[in-house]
Amino acid sequence: MSLWTSLEPSSVTVDPGSRATVRLRVRNTGDVVDEYRCEPVGAVAPWTTVEPQTLRLYPGTTGTVELTFAPPRTPDATAGPHPYAVRITPTEHPDAVTVPEGNLTVTPFTEVRAELVPPTVKGRFRGRPRLAVDNLGNTRVTASLSGSDTGDRLSYDLKPGSVQIEPGRAVFVDTTLRPRRIIWFGSKEEQPYTLNVQRSGAVPLAVDGTFVQRGFLPRWLATALSLTVALAIAFVMIWLAYKPQVRSLASEKVAQAAVNTLAPSPSATPSAPPLVPTPAAAAAPEAPVSSAAADGGGGGGGGGGGESKPPAKPKQETAAVAVNKLAARSDGRHICYRAYVEDKGWQDPVCDGAIAGTTGKALGIKALNIATARTGGVTGNAAHVDGGWLTGDKWSKASDGVDMYMGSSKPAVAVMEGFTIKTMEGSVCQNPHIKDRGWLGNGCTKPGDWIYGGSPMQDRLQLEAVRFTV
Numbered sequence: 001m002s003l004w005t006s007l008e009p010s011s012v013t014v015d016p017g018s019r020a021t022v023r024l025r026v027r028n029t030g031d032v033v034d035e036y037r038c039e040p041v042g043a044v045a046p047w048t049t050v051e052p053q054t055l056r057l058y059p060g061t062t063g064t065v066e067l068t069f070a071p072p073r074t075p076d077a078t079a080g081p082h083p084y085a086v087r088i089t090p091t092e093h094p095d096a097v098t099v100p101e102g103n104l105t106v107t108p109f110t111e112v113r114a115e116l117v118p119p120t121v122k123g124r125f126r127g128r129p130r131l132a133v134d135n136l137g138n139t140r141v142t143a144s145l146s147g148s149d150t151g152d153r154l155s156y157d158l159k160p161g162s163v164q165i166e167p168g169r170a171v172f173v174d175t176t177l178r179p180r181r182i183i184w185f186g187s188k189e190e191q192p193y194t195l196n197v198q199r200s201g202a203v204p205l206a207v208d209g210t211f212v213q214r215g216f217l218p219r220w221l222a223t224a225l226s227l228t229v230a231l232a233i234a235f236v237m238i239w240l241a242y243k244p245q246v247r248s249l250a251s252e253k254v255a256q257a258a259v260n261t262l263a264p265s266p267s268a269t270p271s272a273p274p275l276v277p278t279p280a281a282a283a284a285p286e287a288p289v290s291s292a293a294a295d296g297g298g299g300g301g302g303g304g305g306g307e308s309k310p311p312a313k314p315k316q317e318t319a320a321v322a323v324n325k326l327a328a329r330s331d332g333r334h335i336c337y338r339a340y341v342e343d344k345g346w347q348d349p350v351c352d353g354a355i356a357g358t359t360g361k362a363l364g365i366k367a368l369n370i371a372t373a374r375t376g377g378v379t380g381n382a383a384h385v386d387g388g389w390l391t392g393d394k395w396s397k398a399s400d401g402v403d404m405y406m407g408s409s410k411p412a413v414a415v416m417e418g419f420t421i422k423t424m425e426g427s428v429c430q431n432p433h434i435k436d437r438g439w440l441g442n443g444c445t446k447p448g449d450w451i452y453g454g455s456p457m458q459d460r461l462q463l464e465a466v467r468f469t470v
Contacts, residue, residue, distance in 0.1 A: 002030025003090060003098050010102040016109055016138060017073035022102060024065040024086055028057035035091040038065050044084045044104055047071045071106050075168030079108035079139045111136040112143070112165075114197050114207045121393060122212040125182065128393045129209060131158075131173040131195050135165035141199060145173055149193040153180055154211060158195075183215040319371040320403040322349035327373035327401070333426060334374070335470045340367035340409045357465030359433055364415025364462035367407030373400055375470055376424030379450075382407035385460050386414035395420070416463045418454020421445075423470055433465035442467075 004027040014020035028034055036055045040048035047070050055063040067086065071077035085101040113134045121127035135141045142164045147156030157176040165171055175195065183189060190212050197205040323336035336351040341363050349369070350356050357365050364385070372378045379397040383389050390413070398404035407416050421428055422445065429444040430453040437455070445451040455461035 002028065002032075002034065002093060002096065003036070003088065004029050005088060005098055005100045007100050007102045011105070012069070012102070013105040013107060014069050014071060015107045016071050016077045019068055019070045020104070022067040022069070024067055024100065025062055026055055026057065026065065026088065027062040028059055030092075031059050032092060033058050034093070036063075037089045037091070039087050040067065041085045041087050041099070042083060044069065044071070044082050047077070048084065050086065069104055073109065075136060075138050077106050077138050078167055079106055081105045106138065108139040109137050110139060110141060110199070110202070112141055112197060112199065112205055114195070114205055116195065116207050116209045119208075120210045120212060121177070122188075122214060123177075123394065124214045125178065127177040127211045129175050129177070131175055131197075131207065132170055133163060133165060133173065133197055134170040135167055138167050140167065141165045143197050143199045146196050146198065147175070147177075147193060148196065149191060153191050154178065154193055155180060156193075156195075177211050179211070179213050183213055188212050188214045316346060317349060318403050319349045319369045320398075320401055322351060323371040323373045324401050326351055332374065333372070333470045335370065335372045335378070335428070335468045337368060337370045337466070337468055339365045339466065340369075340407065342366055342415055345409075353467050353469045355433075355465050355467055357433065357463070359438075359465050362435065362464075364435070364464055365407070365466070366413065366415050367405060367409045368416075368419065368466070370404050370406070370421070370468070371398065371400075371402060372423060372470060375400060375426055375428075377402075378404050378421065378423050378428070380404065380406045380419055380421040382416050383418045383420075383454065383457070384408075384414045385417045385462055388457070416454070417460055418452060418457070418463060419466075420450050420452050421468070422448075422450035424448070426470060429469045431467040432463055435461045435464055437461060 006025045008023045008025065010022075012020045012022055024038065026036055026038075028036075034057060036057065038050050038053055038055070040050055049068040049070070051066050051068070055065065057063050065086075067084075069084075082104045083101060084104050085099050088098045088100070090096055113136055115132045115134075117130045117132055119129075121129045131145070133143070142162070144162045145158045145160075147154070147158065155178045157178070159174045163171045163173065177193065179191070190210055192208065192210050195207045195209065197207070199205075319336045319338055322338075323334050326334050326336060334352055336349045337356050338347050338349040339356040340346050341358055342365075343363060344358075346369070347356060356368070357363075368380075368382070370378055370380065377397065377399045379395045381389060381391060381395045384407070390408070396404050396406050406419060407413075417434075418432065419430075421430060425448070427445045427447050427449075428451070429442050430451060431439055431442045432453040432455075433439050434455045440453075443451055443453060453466070454463050
């Protein structure tokens with residue numbers, strides 16, 4: 001071999017975002033002039049600069065190449081030792097490649113960022129924001145989570161309560177805010193709060209948000225109820241003070257009829273009818289005249305019969321009725337559901353994987369009625385083509401055997417584009433049919449988790465049919 005190399009030093013430490021330099025000495029031990037090409041290899045090659053990239057050496061002479069390491073201050077430059085190498089290729093002897101190796105140690109740095117999504121939530125009894133925690137450092141981060149506010153007005157339920165995040169990753173923490181005092185009447189109140197991300201030996205990272213608590217009943221309704229009660233009391237008092245005297249003539253007429261019956265006028269003839277009919281002479285009630293007889297115009301005066309009422313419309317079966325019937329005759333978990341189809345109305349309920357809605361008719365679903373058995377209950381929310389999540393973070397919820405509704409059948413509300421669904425126990429699977437896309441495939445939740453089904457939110461395609469299983 002006609003080459004000798006030396007790394008000075010062979011091991012070096014560098015901070016992310018800064019630079020470190022290593023000298024590579026190359027000596028031509030051959031007997032001819034040669035040119036050597038130097039290039040970095042290995043995982044740290046993208047951070048390595050070689051200057052110069054070629055050396056032209058006479059026999060017995062030595063040249064120097066500087067290796068500069070500049071790892072970025074990003075999660076890609078993970079903390080710890082990283083081996084590096086330089087490939088040296090002689091031009092005269094390209095097969096005699098030399099690869100000197102060294103070790104580069106990247107120091108750790110920590111950078112955590114947190115954000116509330118959304119920063120402001122609204123509700124009467126609770127709010128459900130999500131806290132996104134990003135690890136922008138190059139080492140694993142372990143942190144605990146807590147909430148606080150001025151006056152201790154809110155209680156906090158954070159799941160999970162502690163997180164462990166790998167470099168370059170993020171986790172989402174589901175947060176439930178509950179006010180300790182309910183506003184029964186009046187306008188909304190804003191309650192600022194803070195979620196803290198606490199790392200060992202570091203200052204807590206505070207993320208501020210706002211919970212807007214609505215009143216249970218609006219102020220105008222309380223005023224209207226007060227006026228209604230006041231008017232009702234005033235009416236009762238006026239009625240009691242000025243009660244009209246009601247006198248019945250029934251007893252007088254009966255007494256007069258008795259006198260005329262027992263003591264008829266001497267001038268009356270036997271065939272003359274009495275002046276006042278007696279109870280025995282009361283006419284029998286006539287049968288109600290049928291519509292056919294009335295239309296025929298036949299003789300005889302019409303009686304006082306009442307009109308015939310049309311038969312009552314049978315009550316439509318809901319998903320809860322269907323699932324309770326199914327659970328009574330079949331063990332196991334069940335889910336029944338029906339769809340409100342635009343221009344068609346509510347369909348009959350179907351169960352356990354059957355199709356609700358329509359396919360191939362370009363008719364969207366406006367609302368869904370869902371009920372479950374032996375799942376601990378079901379909850380969900382609807383997204384519409386126009387307006388998105390009309391109820392915000394307020395999900396519909398129902399226990400086993402009880403109807404849960406999502407969406408709206410009102411004419412002014414657009415058809416649905418998707419939905420979220422979750423069962424309190426076990427998993428739930430869904431398969432939506434979307435306009436111009438068809439069936440999107442079966443998707444299932446982890447036990448106790450929720451899932452979104454429907455059109456991608458940016459496409460806004462209408463939901464036309466759906467299948468559910470549990």
